[in-house]
Amino acid sequence: MVDSFHSRVRLSHHQVLISPLDEPLPAHPRAFPNGLIALDDDEPDAGATILTGVHTGVVDFTVQLVRQPPPPDLDSWDEIVEISLECAFGTLHVRGLHGDLPRDLPNLATEGDGWYRLRVHATGRDTDPGGIARTPTERYLLVVWPAPPQPELVLKRSDAYGAEVRAR
Template sequence: MSKATAIVPVSYNQYYIGGEIFNVEAWDYTGFNGLVAALDAPGHFAVPGQFAVVMTGTETGDVRVSIDIRATAPQETDLDAWDEVVEVSLSLPGRRRGVTTFNVDDFDLPDFPGPGPYRVRVHARGRDQGQELLMVEDDPVEEHLILVWPAPPASETVHKVTDAYGAMIRAS
């Protein structure tokens, strides 16, 4: 249906899928998979989430993000090319239905076609390299792929979690 790739400037090791930016200091990450959290407006885990926070190894700087919006679920999950792959459900009831950050909400990435429910599979690689550099300018070392398709709400599915940055988050 729609595909695109953009350079997304992240800060505080994160970007968002949909939603408004809420009081992040109140969020509780207990039991977090380390990559993507589906949250309700107060910042609690939810199925489906009203929005999602995606954690990046890169603290400040650029991450390459691709979105692939599909009409149906992908037939296979590509685990070989990625360090982390996690799937969540989102409802996206607000006006924002795409990738946003603290400062920017207009990327050359497609928004989801309308309110969900959607299944969202986030893939990441290069988070450990991004964490080592802290600030990444010009040529991102970290890459994310977000696959999206309409689907009824379902529990989170962790397909693969292998990078050191995600392990650090899961241990905290």
């Protein structure tokens, strides 16, 4: 069974955050070795940051909450990365850098405290890197399921923006 939710996420400074609702926002990671998502450098359980191509504006964002991971859709996305994230506070939410919460996206921590696996998909980051998106030019899919911690897994790398970030 898949619970799917869709919204537009307002962002700034190339950042969409995944973090606990009642905690301070995670610090911007110093590096994004996989080109797409990174945990907070100082407090990994504080959350993660997804790096967008556009600097400011809105992106289309879909969240799927699952019990078991579906096979990855390698044909529809430019970049796909999986990471593990510990939820210490029972809530994990997608939000903009300034704490903006999209109304239609749920708490990702379906089982409260514990470890979750996040598979982040991105497409469209090469459309207007560094630009301002008044209407979405980028799409993201975040698939989340409870799972013990595992090493990061890069499933696909193909956009120029991600290659540029990885080269820094």
